[in-house]
Amino acid sequence: xxxxxxxxxxxxxxxxxxxxxxxxxxxxxxxxxxxxxxxxxxxxxxxxxxxxxxxxxxxxxxxxxxxxxxxxxxxxxxxxxxxxxxxxxxxxxxxxxx
Numbered sequence: 001x002x003x004x005x006x007x008x009x010x011x012x013x014x015x016x017x018x019x020x021x022x023x024x025x026x027x028x029x030x031x032x033x034x035x036x037x038x039x040x041x042x043x044x045x046x047x048x049x050x051x052x053x054x055x056x057x058x059x060x061x062x063x064x065x066x067x068x069x070x071x072x073x074x075x076x077x078x079x080x081x082x083x084x085x086x087x088x089x090x091x092x093x094x095x096x097x098x
Contacts, residue, residue, distance in 0.1 A: 005034050 007023075010030045014021045021029060075088055084091035 003034075005030050005037070 007026050007030060010026050010033060013033065079085050082090050
């Protein structure tokens, strides 16, 4: 098992992640990160030599759209339940303020 991370090591990791931690947070993260490292050590003991490498496990291909074009909503249908419209478009409040 991994030894307990020191507060200095936690601070170093926090600085690499551009995080500022209070002393209380350092103590919390010290336990959580040590636990995560211990779990990783356990996983490293598993024999994966016969396991093929993979980057995708679901087998799904092109999940974003059907392979064929389909009829979509008309502009009128799309806007029929919109609480506010402006010149044929959805009208929404600004996401950012000046």
